[in-house]
Each structure stands twice: as structure tokens, then as C-alpha cells.
Amino acid sequence: MTYKEWFLQHAKKHQNILKKLEDKTPSDILEYFKFENMVKNEQDFCLLYKENKKCHNIDDLNCYLCACPYFRFNDLGIKEENNKTLYSFCSINSKKGSIFEVENNIHQDCSNCVIPHKRNFIKKNFDRYWLNIMKNVEI
Template structure:
């Protein structure tokens, strides 16, 4: 699955959940609390493929899934640049010390598995907005093409 396909499908699932919660009158804080990993596994099992095995994408105690992706992640499904006969498809905007570029066959992708920043409740509340708005800068093909 391409980055843009995942991005769009996931964003639409996220939007539907938030709209459902807003229709119930939940506050911003209650909505963010709803996206706690343990609750999402029970309440929204189709939101993430890892939920079926109760597997977390990051090893953090209070994982919040509201920003299931990072606003600092950058991608272009068609590739960003060539590096030593390999194509880079993604990178971290701030070059986090917790991430690195992983090489998979002839592709280079950002590996954020050791970075937990966007999954804390504090970070989510500070950056709370419509998921597509928060993530608007991620798809660099929109900016560069």
C-alpha cells in the first residue's frame, strides 16, 4: 500500500470516529482520551491492523493513537530522491535522534519506531485539530509537484 493510500484511508477512518464522538458531545480532552490504545483496541478494532494482536506500534505505556502518524513525517509515494541507486520515499522533518532511514531492498523509508513524541496525550492536546489539517504537510508531493 502506498503512503498516500494509507494516509487517505486512515484519515477518513479517523474523521468518522471523531465525528461520531463529537455528535455524542464529547469534549476535545474526552476525544483524545478515547484514542487511548487500550480503549481503541476494544472500541475501534478496525482502526489499526495491529489491534487484532493487541500490538503497539511503539513501546510506550500510555500510547495515544489520535495522531497515528506524526505531523513531522514527510513522504512522497512516487519517491523523493535517489540515493546510491535507491529511492527515498520518506524522512523526518526534524531528523529526530529517535528515528533513522531504513533500507528495504532498493527503497529508503523513515523508521520512526523508536520515537514516541506524537503518541503522548500532552503532544496530542497541544496539536489537536482535524487529522487532515494536522497532517497537511506530510505529503510533500503536494508541495513539490
């Protein structure tokens, strides 16, 4: 699956959940998107939920911004670096982020960065229409 395919599928899942929460406040919505609640009520939102496994091992993991608004990708490649194609990167160059290389490909590794999963960050960037927050992810 490409980044774009995943991203668009995820946007639809997110939208469907928000339809169920139309009458809820932003605080209620953030509460709903807590990992523990999502595992129980939205099994199809994330592949890891079926294993009751977190993508980031932190307390109070919030899944509202599952994809990070600072993640940039292009399935066709962004640029060439050292004879390899860069497909994704962090637009803020997070200190917790890194890259991983496979054969001729370079990808962003966000596994140690928890910025988009913290309640205060989500609250600050909240929009009921997830794609408004994510509008710059694809380049």
C-alpha cells in the same frame, strides 16, 4: 499499499470516529484515543489492534496522531541517494528515528520515536479535523 493509500484510508477512519465524538471535549477525545480503549472499541482503526499489540511499547500510548505530522513521504520518490530512491523521512530529524533500506529504496523508520503518541504533544497540536494537523506530510 502505498503511503498515500494508507494515509487517505486512515483519514477516513479517523473522521468516522470523530463523528461519533462530536459532542465531546478535546480532553474526552484524547481519552477515547488511548490504546486500551481503541483496542476495545475501534478494532478496524489499526491492524495491530486485532492482536492487542502496540506499535510503540510505551505506557499511555495515545493513537490520535497515529501518523506523525513530521513524517514526509512521496510514493513517487523524493530524491535519489547513493543510487537508491528516498521515499520518506522525518522533517525534524528525530534522534529516535532512523532509516531502513530495502533493495533500491530508503524509508523512514519511526518505530523508536514516540513524539506523536504523547498526550501533551497531541494536546498542543489538537484539531478535530485530523488532516489539518497532517497537512504537510506529503511532499
